[in-house]
Amino acid sequence: MGFLQDLFFGGEKDAEMEDETVPNPIPLLSSIANSVVYRCSRILLLPMEQLQQHFEADLPDHVKQPSLYARNLVEYCSFKALHVDTKRPDHLADKDFCRLTYDMMLAWEVPDKESESLPKETAFGNDPKVEDDDRVSLFYESVTRMASQVDGKKTVGLEAFARIAPACPALADPITVHNLFDALTMSSGRLHFLIYDKYLKSLDKVLKSAKCMSGPPHASSLQLADGEIILDVDGVMPTKPVLQHIGMSTWPGRLTLTTHALYFESLGVGSYSKAVRYDLAKDLKQMIKRELTGPWGARLFDNAVMYKSNSLAEPIFLEFPQIKGHARRDYWFAIIREVLHVHKFIRKFNLKKFQHAEALSKATLGIFRYRAVKEAFHIIPSHFKTILAFNLSEKLPKGDKILKALYKHLELLHGRFLHHDAGHDVVETSSDEKPQTGSFPVSLCTLTRMGILLHKEDHPEERYFLDGDVHVGETSSLQKAIKESVCYSGRVEAARATLDQVTIEDIDTNVAVVKELTLPLVELGKRLLFLAEWEDPLKSTVFLMLILYVVYRGWVRYILPCTFLSLATFMLCHKHQNKAKPLEAFQITPPPNRNPVEQLVTLQEVVSQLETNVQAAVITLLKIRGILYSAFPQTTNKVAITLITAAVLFAFVPFKHIVLLVLLEAYTREMPLRKNSSEKLKRRIREWWVRIPAAPVQVVRTKEHKKLKTASSLKHPLQKDGDPNRTCRPSLRG
Structure with missing residues (x-):
């Protein structure tokens, strides 16, 4: 020992x-x-x-x-x-x-x-x-x-x-x-x-x-703006490059993140080409997310970051190859998001001059600490455990209060600087004089002291601020906001833990869970359908009279409040009964396991059914288009007369009476007295709808599309053989 x-x-x-x-x-x-x-x-x-x-x-x-x-x-x-x-x-x-x-x-x-x-x-x-x-x-x-x-x-x-x-x-x-x-x-x-x-x-x-990266030759080759700091560089080693994917093209190269942008330099023969700049500071509706990527656009490897903005015609994918895991990608994803979030904070509160510089310096030091933890201990804290301030504020519940408190802190800092700048400079006091405490731009001054950032004339000097941003024996407004947010994050983490426990990957089991959870609604629907089909005339008649009476007396407006009140009473009763008792697990019977071949057959059936439904929807829309533009005069006349009649009814008949008529008509279709006439009416409407032809549709292929697809390969489902741009009509099935 x-x-x-x-x-x-x-x-x-x-x-x-x-x-x-x-x-x-x-x-x-x-x-x-x-x-x-x-x-x-x-x-x-x-x-x-x-x-x-x-x-x-x-x-x-x-x-x-x-x-x-x-x-x-x-x-x-x-x-x-x-x-x-x-x-x-x-x-x-x-x-x-x-x-x-x-x-x-x-x-x-x-x-x-x-x-x-x-x-x-x-x-x-x-x-x-x-x-x-x-x-x-x-x-x-x-x-x-x-x-x-x-x-x-x-x-x-x-x-x-x-x-x-x-x-x-x-x-x-x-x-x-x-x-x-x-x-x-x-x-x-x-x-x-x-x-x-x-x-x-x-x-x-x-x-x-x-500090070394901020100097030549790397910084000078990127032509950085004034005050722009290099935060990290990856892809320097030829054996560990960063791959940039744009469409079907891939380039290896070096990636640099600064406080304002991403720079990618593709690797040439013995040197790097001119850097391509992807702006992170301006409001270009940037979006960044984790993504899968691979050669020729294949989604194979989970180690890429997708960047998209209004200034780009298509998104770019930055791949960070790694034999095992995706820690390299996760690190870069986190620090890029931190830069995006700090600029979002700056734009939201319209920070200027050294307030802007202080916010950027705060994010910069956070990224350096993130790097230090990663390099020393090989861990990458994420989610609610991240050590990046602006990422954490965006993720935490009530994190907006943290950002608001930070803004007030910067506002106080700005006010004190203006006070001193107006001529009330603070001089160094003797040991017997009471020092003036308050906020000062600690992050900005720290980077300036260390030589990473150059001092500017419009930045406050440290002599204006005798003490740091400290509150001896007290809690600042920023710390109070953090405590409140962290308290709520504990509840969110507990809720997320329950989500992880109940997450099921099997689609059949998920369908079974949905069926069991919606069983009360399904049973209610079955009972209403039973009444609407008039299998028990007495019950159906009583229900019809009840509905008509409720509508006639104008009680419909109370249905929704009564529903909410019933749900609230139900929840409060269960809260009282199950006090200090854990909720019992929801039990379901899983469906029988199916082999991969059966699952593929089921998937094919689902896709086929979806395709049929889409085709039916297309046909319906084309028929409606033909009616609206009077492609078929006879049909258009009938529809126009029907719409005029409906307009007159809605204009002169009270809405309550219209609702009564609609309910009465819909509910009594299966009534023994009306069943035959209702079936005859539905048949006539169906026959009329089938006789309506669909409006013509033309599929126009672009030149690039023609190059990629030859005439002998895939054809558009609505196109016949012959002219690729010919006008065709969809099938009138159904």
Whole structure:
């Protein structure tokens, strides 16, 4: 165990030594909290006592209640120190920064002496579960479990991570911090330092890679717009290209995603051709979805993304070949959607200048974090567990409230900048003066510090904002909206779990389920048909009198309200009776299994029946067209006289009486007194309809169609032999 302790916790020895050498510790705080406050005071160049005095002077009384004092003091010191420490471009690569931020989380969980003496939860008590992962890292699971066995107490919980991590803009986003924690802990509930350190190293690597991609030669070859950042590139290796499918053509090449567009460079002989740009920023009704693709348009492999917009004549398909699974495609699908959603957010709220840049920077950092998690742990969180802020806001129930709260945050930021820009500049205050807190463009400033984005004149300078977007001991409006939305998402996930349980792939079984579920309606229809056929004259007569009386008295308008009221009463009664009882499973008898040949025969019969129905519908429409355009004068005269008579009736006869006549006529067709005359009338109408010829139809083939289909191959079902454009009449069957 000694070797493992040195391996995993060698960096903790310095922290333990600092715990012992903290000068003038605050009596109320725990040892780890005193260590954190002491290190924060060194970063801020202030004594611990003076830092505590600033805390008591700056914050309201409800934050300094005895039960909250220690934790809020740790928060206050941590936020102020992180605001200073994160100004260094290389802070993510600093081991001391990694250790300090992790200790801040530990101190947040154990801020005072009382909490220090309480037993902590055992780390990694649950089995990890990974969703949508094709290549789970065994190192991630096994080494983490080994580390937790060495020192299970040195782990961080969700609440501590969610409070401290967003104070470092590159590290986490307030909207997705809970999902980021779940991704790092594999849903185990506790975060170990080993995983946290690995995540920071991966994130630092991704940010440095992004900085390199933003420079020549790749960025210059794409001719990027001002402020456009390269987010990721795929297909660089010749053995792992990205395939672009347009129609029947396929090109291998390199795909680049920026904050404004997709660029595809097809691979030529030793070099790439000029990039084709697919815009993601403008409102071109873009649509992107997962799709199957393959050679010559075949739908074989589930590893492609379809992109469609008004600027394209036909959709394009970007295929990400992969031997097993489709994680590569899912990653690109997620980050492309994130760019689309952030621009949708920008257009919806009409963001301008640095508000626009801040929203884009927020999405950019989210994609970099997404890359870091994917590259470090080979997992791709999706659905309600995604760590992309705008994707999550679009998916979560009431996610629009999150976007609205984010807009208000940006609006407040814009107002503060205008206030300072008008001449009320904030100067650096001395340690005795109360600092001004509030929002500032943290994501934009983070990318600018790291050299990924160049500073513009219309962007606010950091000197205008002394503190970050932090709320010591309080919950911001954005965090409240997130909590409300996450609460609803739990219900949605539970509902989705039930859907997965009842989803049946067999078509015959699904048909059987539909029949059983609609059985009450079918039985009701059978009873009405029984009454309409007058098999029991007494019951049919009573029902007819009842219907006529309801219509005559004008009670028809109460039928729908009574139906709704009956359904509500039915549901409430069942709710009262089945209180705290699970719903019983719906039982059905599955149909006998059929072999593939029988299924093919059934499918052929269904297709044949569908074709017959479509042909009958075409014939009906052509006959109606002929009548409307007076192609057959005799028939047109009869139909016109009938329509004029109906118009006169509807104009001068009360509608209630018309309804009574229609009901009486329809219901008494099978009545013994009317049965013979009704059958004779239906026969005459059928004979009249059959005598009506169909209007002519002409099938005009295009030149391309003629090239693809020769005269000896497929012919149009309505076309005879001879001239391909000849006029023909459809069959008058039925």
